[in-house]
Amino acid sequence: MSVKYRFPEGFWWGSATSAAQIEGAAAEGGKGKTIWDHWYEIEPHRFYDNVGPGTASDFYHRYREDIRLMKEIGHNSFRFSISWARLIPGGRGEVNPEAVRFYNDVIDELLACGIEPFVTLFHFDMPLELQQAGGWESREVVDAYEAYARTAFRLFGDRVKKWFTFNEPIVPVEGGYLYDFHYPNIVDFKRAAQVAYHTMLAHAKAVRAFREAGIRGKVGIILNLTPSYPRSSHPADLKASRIADLFFNRSFLDPAVLGEYPRELIDLLREHGQLPETREGDGELLKEGKVDLLGINYYQPRRVKAKEHLPNPYAPFMPEWFFDPYEMPGRKMNPYRGWEIYEKGLYDILINLKENYGNIESYVSENGMGVQDEERFLKDGVIQDDYRIQFIRGHLIWLHRAIQEGCNAKGYHLWTFMDNWSWMNAYKNRYGLVSVDLKTQKRTPKKSAEWFRKVAQNNGFD
Template sequence: MQKIEFDKDFLWGCATASYQVEGAIDEDGRQPSIWDTFCKKDGAILHGDDGSIAADQYHRYKEDVQLMSELNFQAYRFSIAWPRVLPEGRGEVNQKGLAYYINLSKELHLKGIKVVATLYHWDLPQILQDEGGWAVRSTAYAFADYAKVCFEALGPYVDQWITLNEPFCAAYLGYLYGEHAPGIKNPQKAFQAVHYLNLAHGLAVKEYKKSGLRVPIGTTLNPSLPRPASRKAEDEKAALYARSIFTDVFLYPLVGKGYPKEVTEDMHISFPILDGDMEIIAQPIDFIGINYYMERAVVLDETKPFLHREVPSWQRATNQDWPIVPYGLLRILKYFDQVTNGLALYITENGCANDDVLQDGRVHDHFRCDYLNEHLAACKKAIDEGVNLKGYFVWSFMDNFEWAWGYSRRFGIVYVDYETQERFPKDSAYMMRDIISGYCEY
């Protein structure tokens, strides 16, 4: 048994996303997002689930904030639903939509909880998708206009801003593999989306700098640094290729390094860059958020579009078959620290899905407790080795709509009975409470 101690200024938070928890998809002026549309597509979502009710946080946010307070959380990372604020994607502002986020922020501050707002967590207004979505340049500029509205209206209430959540998923799962909304399988559109998402981030940061706001702003990536499956030079190269296409195409432009040559030269992938784009993308930011869940092993395979192939892993896995590799988080933190020259980092998501069972009002999710403890140990080791890690947000505060998995996978540290919407803190929630208090040994 050991006690892992973090500095008192280390920020402890929990996280959710708008479409996954809010529900109320057709209330108070909100218009459809790409996920509302995607959920209606036959076979797109397991069991035909959708986010129409989700965890009903739109109506129950006070109850949820009270529970966060009881569990000791210092910050809540949530996302703003673009189609709730700008129902037509651009133009007229929906004041009722803004009012929800203002009220949520006020409630959080009332309990002494910091507000960490993500501008985009995948719920693009469907009307913008009809114009081409992230595969067209105009969407990046529409995002900048949307960001400006949020900065002006919510600026007094937000303690930390995040522009995008996981552009990897929006670009690749949305436009390359078709597993997420809008469900497109088109490599050219996927790489256009990569660039226009990067551009959208930079344009939003430019708007932020003009706003006069002074709280930190950054972005969140879900980096993938697969390990080579052998010591062979070819497999080392496979790991480099995997990192380049899945991580560096988002990370390098942020820090002024452009797109990696392994992607542009070796994979012959081009991006729709115009003069000035890369300077816009490389706007100075205050931090980068890292979402981490797993790591896989790869070998070189020149028959594949990205010149590598995943091979089986031996580690324990979650019920999504995601191998549990805490050391992978340490490697990512050290890599980001090196590439960004010591920029502040936050773990903005970390957690696991588990086959949780509610019995007599309790959920004994010790599998999740072990997972979180092992990854927190990796965080502490990174700090001890000089990484500028400033905080940790557990994913997720509560069970929710898990995208293509529907409601079949539970990530929350709080169990949600979807029939009654009653909340039940799991053992992992009480463990996090004690970790934050500084009185937990494990």
């Protein structure tokens, strides 16, 4: 077959997921409680259809058939996360042997199928006891995370060569401490800033531990990078987009890749009395935390404009004091998720990394399209998700162009392999290449799975 868009040799084709979203077995195998188990117990009404993380997609029991299916649909790599509360129940202390056995089996099965394991250490699922001890507001929890990272490297580092400290570390900050969509449902910017800062210290300690462990591999972080586009070239709109970029991208990208925070962000937070507490030696530690590899999660752009009105001086301090969201007329939408589809955003992210971040080695670690009630598109037993094929294809074309122009991008992972449980949304929107029947847990590849298999097989598409 002629391949118009061919990708570099050894390109990583696969998908990504997280422990809490697929494993299930929430109270089995010696696993401790996470903040999600706890929040669901106390406020089940805040979860779509009152569905919690108890069973998810039952990967804990079905990982062998799932991994074989990944192989069938062209995966040469797969990112999953370790549940801290499963490996070390309570977050500190003894390692759970049942968890070690489970993760060893998953890693070995992946390798036996020719699929490289990419492992994330933290994907939103804080052990409950550590949240009760202050969560990321506490330096003790930072130290507990470092100990957990060292344990994981020791147990699995002989076979796992791609490690990621955090997935989208800004999300627990936004969700848990600013916008009330994750536990502990706090609205307080100063505490949010402390959580963000300690997360990056924890990241740096894990990177240092990785290097001390002597693993012959790469350590990185997964960031959801969302380009901030100004409404116009008016200076007020440009300033709004620059500040949005500082808050939502550079607050994690700069320390992770450059080893320090942007001066403009520090000055802005100082001016408003919102700087986190720091300690001597933190600066050197952050410099040690520079990553080898950057995962990019991209779903939608952020469009902003200058504020229409002055912020309410009595309301909590928020990033939105400096910009308003802007809905561009004529934009292309995913109507099911309410998100704009803008494929070129991926190219813009990669060009920015090339020009301002030393062209760091990167890959697309998540990109995908969630659709509600996909059964509507069922024909001859297969979900005809042409919209997903179109979505992936559109993003791959821009990814291909970025690589042609010298960007250092090494792979593409779709969110996600199979339909999974999604935080507060449970099973509302389906993202998988493979559909999951929630009653029987039966797996059925969608039309996109066959398309993806061919793309991976041909290392490109027409």
